[in-house]
Amino acid sequence: xxxxxxxxxxxxxxxxxxxxxxPSLEKSLxxxxxxxxxxxDLIEIGIPFSDPIAEGPVIQEANLRALAANTDTExxxxxxxxxxxxxxxxxxxxxxxxxxxxxxxxxxxxxxRETGVDGIIMPDLPFEEKNELAGIAESYGIDVISxxxxxSQERIQMIAxxxxxFLYVVSSMGVTGVRKEISVKLDEIMxxxxxxxxxxxxxxxxxxxxxxxxxxxxxxxxVIVGSAxxxxxxxxxxxxxxxxxxYVKSMKEAITGK
Amino acid sequence: MDNEKKGRxxxxxxxxxxxxxxxxxxxxxxxxxxxxKDPEFIxxxxxxxxxxxxxxSLLYYAEKMTKDLGGxxxxxxxxxxxxxxxxxxNNVLGQVLLAxxxxxxRVIAETGAGQHGVATATAAALLGLECEIFMGKEDTxxxxxxxxxxxxxxxxxxxxxxxxxxxxxxxxxAMREWTNRVDDTHYVLGSVMGPHPFPMIxxxxxxxxxxxxxxxxxxxxxxxxxxIIACVGGGSNAIGAFYHFIPDKxxxxxxxxxxxxxxxxxxxxxxxxNGSLGIFHGMKSYFCQxxxxxxAPVYSISAGLDYPGIGPEHxxxxxxxxxxxxxxxxEEAVCAFEYLARTEGIICAIESAHAVAHxxxxxxxxxxxxxxxxxxxxxGDKDVAAIARYRGRKIDE
Numbered sequence: 001x002x003x004x005x006x007x008x009x010x011x012x013x014x015x016x017x018x019x020x021x022x023p024s025l026e027k028s029l030x031x032x033x034x035x036x037x038x039x040x041d042l043i044e045i046g047i048p049f050s051d052p053i054a055e056g057p058v059i060q061e062a063n064l065r066a067l068a069a070n071t072d073t074e075x076x077x078x079x080x081x082x083x084x085x086x087x088x089x090x091x092x093x094x095x096x097x098x099x100x101x102x103x104x105x106x107x108x109x110x111x112x113r114e115t116g117v118d119g120i121i122m123p124d125l126p127f128e129e130k131n132e133l134a135g136i137a138e139s140y141g142i143d144v145i146s147x148x149x150x151x152s153q154e155r156i157q158m159i160a161x162x163x164x165x166f167l168y169v170v171s172s173m174g175v176t177g178v179r180k181e182i183s184v185k186l187d188e189i190m191x192x193x194x195x196x197x198x199x200x201x202x203x204x205x206x207x208x209x210x211x212x213x214x215x216x217x218x219x220x221x222x223v224i225v226g227s228a229x230x231x232x233x234x235x236x237x238x239x240x241x242x243x244x245x246x247y248v249k250s251m252k253e254a255i256t257g258k
Numbered sequence: 259m260d261n262e263k264k265g266r267x268x269x270x271x272x273x274x275x276x277x278x279x280x281x282x283x284x285x286x287x288x289x290x291x292x293x294x295k296d297p298e299f300i301x302x303x304x305x306x307x308x309x310x311x312x313x314x315s316l317l318y319y320a321e322k323m324t325k326d327l328g329g330x331x332x333x334x335x336x337x338x339x340x341x342x343x344x345x346x347x348n349n350v351l352g353q354v355l356l357a358x359x360x361x362x363x364r365v366i367a368e369t370g371a372g373q374h375g376v377a378t379a380t381a382a383a384l385l386g387l388e389c390e391i392f393m394g395k396e397d398t399x400x401x402x403x404x405x406x407x408x409x410x411x412x413x414x415x416x417x418x419x420x421x422x423x424x425x426x427x428x429x430x431x432a433m434r435e436w437t438n439r440v441d442d443t444h445y446v447l448g449s450v451m452g453p454h455p456f457p458m459i460x461x462x463x464x465x466x467x468x469x470x471x472x473x474x475x476x477x478x479x480x481x482x483x484x485x486i487i488a489c490v491g492g493g494s495n496a497i498g499a500f501y502h503f504i505p506d507k508x509x510x511x512x513x514x515x516x517x518x519x520x521x522x523x524x525x526x527x528x529x530x531x532n533g534s535l536g537i538f539h540g541m542k543s544y545f546c547q548x549x550x551x552x553x554a555p556v557y558s559i560s561a562g563l564d565y566p567g568i569g570p571e572h573x574x575x576x577x578x579x580x581x582x583x584x585x586x587x588x589e590e591a592v593c594a595f596e597y598l599a600r601t602e603g604i605i606c607a608i609e610s611a612h613a614v615a616h617x618x619x620x621x622x623x624x625x626x627x628x629x630x631x632x633x634x635x636x637x638g639d640k641d642v643a644a645i646a647r648y649r650g651r652k653i654d655e
Contacts, residue, residue, distance in 0.1 A: 049551075049552065050421065050552040051426065051427075051430050051538065051539075051553050053430050053434060054276050054434075056434075057420075067552070072550045073550045073551075096538075096551075097274055097537045098536050098537045098538050098545075098547070098551040098553075099550055099551040100551075101535075101537050101551065102534075102536060102547065103550075124275055124276060125274060126273060126276070127277070128280070129272055129273060129274055146277075147276070147277045148277065149276065150278070151277075151279075151440065152277060152281065153281060155277075155280065155281065170276075170277065170278060173278060173437060173438050173439065173440070174434065174438030175438065
């Protein structure tokens with residue numbers, strides 16, 4: 001059983017996101033381990049990108065901070081190695097496809113396996129284009145995580161059938177960022193996913209409060225939080241570990257009903 | 259043609275966009291394939307081009323320039339004479355009409371120099387759609403008059419403050435807005451770039467340039483030209499000017515990229531000269547980027563060419579060597595801008611001046627019975643104040 005599968009075994013998973021290198025690699029390491037100790041079941045690490053078209057202002061700014069700190073693709077792999085020295089928490093890279101393409105698909109996924117990456121999410125790689133790298137990723141044991149959007153409709157079945165690791169259900173239209181209301185109709189989408197696949201489905205985009213998380217967890221297998229975490233890092237900088245711990249703990253408790 | 263069906267030009271093109279947009283792109287392709295064969299749509303579109311945009315545009319023999327350079331005969335394809343002053347209107351009328359047929363009530367667009375934004379705002383005003391334009395903050399300063407023009411036409415202009423605050427960032431923001439509100443909104447992409455089907459749709463709507471030019475030159479000269487020269491940012495006027503000449507192997511197709519301060523400096527936007535293969539803004543093509551695939555900040559005096567990529571069909575024309583892409587610096591473009599004004603009494607867009615500059619380089623070495631067609635993609639009113647500043651004259655717009 002893979003680390004990702006274990007994270008969803010008999011429980012609702014909390015998935016936390018940080019942009020690697022924001023504000024520094026060492027701090028990213030500390031924040032990842034802190035989130036794990038507070039109950040995070042999977043960690044997404046963003047590879048900072050110059051033009052993150054699926055991100056709202058909060059994560060755009062985090063990308064800029066990380067790039068300003070000279071974070072490059074190699075340093076993200078160093079971060080993964082550093083985490084792996086201390087933890088078995090499942091690690092998923094979130095990256096636009098260009099940094100992966102530029103690194104070379106073969107070299108990139110080999111490096112993922114070598115350092116201990118479990119999966120990869122590419123917001124600009126839809127179902128129709130995934131075949132140019134899915135086989136390579138699979139040969140190195142890396143799950144390419146597929147996304148389902150509020151507009152996916154009849155595409156859900158096709159996507160869910162070929163999904164690996166877990167399904168990332170995009171909860172809202174637009175870009176990442178904290179929202180008061182979650183627009184996706186989970187009671188319509190989830191049955192379609194369940195009918196097509198037994199793969200776990202986690203919901204993200206706009207989720208920030210324990211109340212939202214609790215509601216989502218009633219239907220989904222996991223809750224993904226990005227911008228709300230990055231906002232804590234933006235606010236507290238190098239001293240974010242304390243507030244991050246408290247936040248992740250409250251979210252994890254909300255989804256597990258404790 | 260099989261490749262084109264999958265949205266590919268050789269290895270380039272594709273649909274690298276968030277899942278949220280996929281159904282919309284599929285729908286857009288279906289609707290476009292339907293309407294491009296619909297006699298009613300064709301009639302309305304052709305009427306708009308003829309009665310509203312002023313097509314066909316002139317193919318003008320630049321006799322003084324020809325004599326001055328002493329070589330090939332030079333013709334100018336006068337896209338600058340179109341309504342709104344550039345080739346952009348050709349594509350925009352097609353796309354906004356298509357959007358209306360699709361039941362959309364709102365259009366959004368990115369703009370660099372402002373020409374595409376003005377054209378989109380114009381078509382939206384005419385056809386009764388709501389219009390919002392995304393423009394890099396840097397460009398709203400460089401092209402302040404165009405911002406006001408768009409507002410006069412009833413559009414809302416969003417000043418984009420992310421990234422380099424230029425065309426690339428305007429595209430980012432327009433794509434973000436499209437994922438936010440796709441149901442009632444069509445994204446009027448302004449160049450032959452982005453995800454399939456945009457490079458195909460924009461090229462088809464712009465190909466009227468070469469369709470006319472081919473007929474016009476055959477009528478005037480009884481033979482095909484030796485070279486077509488056009489400026490290239492994303493590459494919409496260039497693909498429009500090239501398209502119907504692509505099968506005529508004897509016609510050289512030359513695209514002029516913005517070399518800014520020079521291809522050996524940090525400050526340029528010459529994608530073919532300096533870029534490498536990548537995936538960005540929905541397409542696989544050549545991009546100015548670093549070793550990690552971070553998109554490079556690019557520079558050109560011309561806001562319309564200040565883009566770090568090139569359309570996928572151009573990338574393929576480069577790979578197959580059917581077209582040649584050459585760098586032209588700011589200084590060469592400004593000199594050509596001044597030269598055309600003095601010699602022919604035509605103030606062209608600084609973008610188009612890149613093509614004029616290259617013609618000045620090669621025409622003298624060509625025979626007198628050889629022919630060059632320059633695509634004069636736009637007029638230069640918008641650039642006059644900036645060129646004055648470049649020459650050290652302080653003129654308020």
